[in-house]
Amino acid sequence: MSQHDRTHHAKIATGKGDPQCFKGTAGPAKFKVGDRVRIKNLPDIFYTRCQVYTRGAIGEVAVVTHESPAPEDEAWGHVDQSEWFYIVRFKQKDLWPEYPANFANDTLQTEFSERWLESV
Amino acid sequence: MSNDHDHDHDHGHGHKPPAPMVEEISDFEALEIAVRELAIEKGLFTAEDHRRFTEFAEHIGPTPAARMVAKAWLDPEYKKLCLTDAIKASFAVGVDWLNPTGFGTPSDYTDLRVLEDTPTMHHVVVCTLCSCYPRPILGFQPEWYRTPNYRRRLVRWPRQVLAEFGLTLPPEVEVRVEDSNQKCRFIVMPVRPAGTEGWTEDQLTEIVTRDCLIGVALPKPGMTTNIPLPVHKPAKPAHH
Amino acid sequence: MTEAAKPGAARTEWTPVPLLEEIKEHGRVWEDLANQYGVTNPDPPWKTSLDGMCEALGTTSCSPAMAVEKRWLDGSIDRKDVGGAVPLPLLERRWEEDELSETLYQDVPFPERQLLALTHSLIKRGLVSEEDLAQRMKQVHARLTAE
Numbered sequence: 001m002s003q004h005d006r007t008h009h010a011k012i013a014t015g016k017g018d019p020q021c022f023k024g025t026a027g028p029a030k031f032k033v034g035d036r037v038r039i040k041n042l043p044d045i046f047y048t049r050c051q052v053y054t055r056g057a058i059g060e061v062a063v064v065t066h067e068s069p070a071p072e073d074e075a076w077g078h079v080d081q082s083e084w085f086y087i088v089r090f091k092q093k094d095l096w097p098e099y100p101a102n103f104a105n106d107t108l109q110t111e112f113s114e115r116w117l118e119s120v
Numbered sequence: 121m122s123n124d125h126d127h128d129h130d131h132g133h134g135h136k137p138p139a140p141m142v143e144e145i146s147d148f149e150a151l152e153i154a155v156r157e158l159a160i161e162k163g164l165f166t167a168e169d170h171r172r173f174t175e176f177a178e179h180i181g182p183t184p185a186a187r188m189v190a191k192a193w194l195d196p197e198y199k200k201l202c203l204t205d206a207i208k209a210s211f212a213v214g215v216d217w218l219n220p221t222g223f224g225t226p227s228d229y230t231d232l233r234v235l236e237d238t239p240t241m242h243h244v245v246v247c248t249l250c251s252c253y254p255r256p257i258l259g260f261q262p263e264w265y266r267t268p269n270y271r272r273r274l275v276r277w278p279r280q281v282l283a284e285f286g287l288t289l290p291p292e293v294e295v296r297v298e299d300s301n302q303k304c305r306f307i308v309m310p311v312r313p314a315g316t317e318g319w320t321e322d323q324l325t326e327i328v329t330r331d332c333l334i335g336v337a338l339p340k341p342g343m344t345t346n347i348p349l350p351v352h353k354p355a356k357p358a359h360h
Numbered sequence: 361m362t363e364a365a366k367p368g369a370a371r372t373e374w375t376p377v378p379l380l381e382e383i384k385e386h387g388r389v390w391e392d393l394a395n396q397y398g399v400t401n402p403d404p405p406w407k408t409s410l411d412g413m414c415e416a417l418g419t420t421s422c423s424p425a426m427a428v429e430k431r432w433l434d435g436s437i438d439r440k441d442v443g444g445a446v447p448l449p450l451l452e453r454r455w456e457e458d459e460l461s462e463t464l465y466q467d468v469p470f471p472e473r474q475l476l477a478l479t480h481s482l483i484k485r486g487l488v489s490e491e492d493l494a495q496r497m498k499q500v501h502a503r504l505t506a507e
């Protein structure tokens with residue numbers, strides 16, 4: 001049984017794993033740990049893994065994770081262009097205005113490809 | 121990498137009576153076999169495919185992640201490795217993330233991150249987009265993990281959801297939600313609980329339940345099973 | 361991501377499959393059997409095989425293939441463009457399992473309900489027929505209980 005997902009992975013990721021197989025393909029990372037970033041509100045008419053609840057919010061880069069094609073491209077089978085990925089940390093109260101004030105320290109982390117981030 | 125723990129503690133203690141078995145073939149059991157045989161005959165998948173995935177499913181039943189945490193509690197060097205290269209650290213608990221396919225499983229990417237709790241910070245993991253989960257080291261997702269109820273609510277009302285699991289944390293403990301939405305996979309490394317001084321790795325492994333590794337429970341001496349969760353129906357279901 | 365709506369929006373009308381209704385009514389679920397025989401394993405012995413079957417039938421979890429499926433679910437591409445060789449795409453199966461779990465099979469415990477839903481999805485697509493299945497179940501019973 002042939003499946004494009006397995007074929008894609010078998011070709012490029014065997015013996016390395018994914019995302020390791022994309023290491024070194026994205027050039028220098030634009031952001032570093034501690035940078036403050038805003039999540040862009042890009043159109044997502046086809047496919048994205050960027051959650052709506054993070055759009056426009058400001059957070060801080062917590063981890064520079066790995067290089068990989070963005071899911072927006074990978075979903076279409078385009079794996080030639082890689083980007084850096086970042087785990088960004090937000091204060092919960094910056095995501096949800098009604099978040100209870102007595103839990104002001106609570107945070108949330110999630111991951112973005114570089115195209116979704118802009119410097120603040 | 122070899123696992124040199126002592127697993128032969130039952131040797132020399134005579135024969136135990138065999139564990140009880142269900143001695144009848146239920147309609148469900150027959151149905152599962154019948155569907156599978158017909159699917160294979162029709163070429164929907166091969167018997168080899170099926171065997172491989174089933175073996176994987178069985179292999180990952182108990183959680184090697186629990187042993188990883190227990191080892192890290194006992195060995196600061198190993199803990200450092202877990203926090204910097206969890207894929208490499210997985211070998212020590214018998215997990216090679218590239219198996220069984222040579223490039224990871226068909227669904228799992230191979231970038232594991234260990235989230236270290238502290239006395240003032242507690243992590244909990246969710247995948248709001250579907251149900252990303254570190255299967256090679258933690259097994260299959262519990263059913264509740266992929267319900268819209270958990271996925272939609274945890275990011276927004278984490279303390280409410282945790283309370284439904286029986287976990288109430290004081291305000292001075294920061295609750296950090298990790299929404300696993302890309303290729304990274306996560307497990308939580310809880311703080312080693314009081315009352316476990318002098319425990320062996322095997323003893324510690326027993327209390328690091330799956331729920332603790334997702335972050336909806338904290339390890340406690342004497343607690344070795346997960347909590348059954350009542351599943352709330354979403355008012356407005358999201359279809360993945 | 362925005363919440364993907366199933367094409368057609370309205371909830372599917374699920375037609376009961378007589379064979380599966382029969383199993384639903386009269387089949388003994390694992391909980392009963394385990395209690396009766398004093399077995400403590402929380403899952404029936406066929407559970408991992410069922411998981412293996414779901415894996416083998418579709419792609420799983422958050423993979424690029426699943427992304428293609430999502431584009432079908434939100435209406436941006438046709439069903440025929442979804443991963444050609446995947447007999448039962450994972451999201452499609454799950455979506456149906458979720459619906460069936462709240463309708464036809466709402467009183468059946470897990471994982472029996474997962475098995476009924478999977479079978480229902482396969483029958484609905486003509487990937488296996490109800491008649492073949494009834495026949496095969498009889499053979500399986502006979503084979504497994506042969507003296």
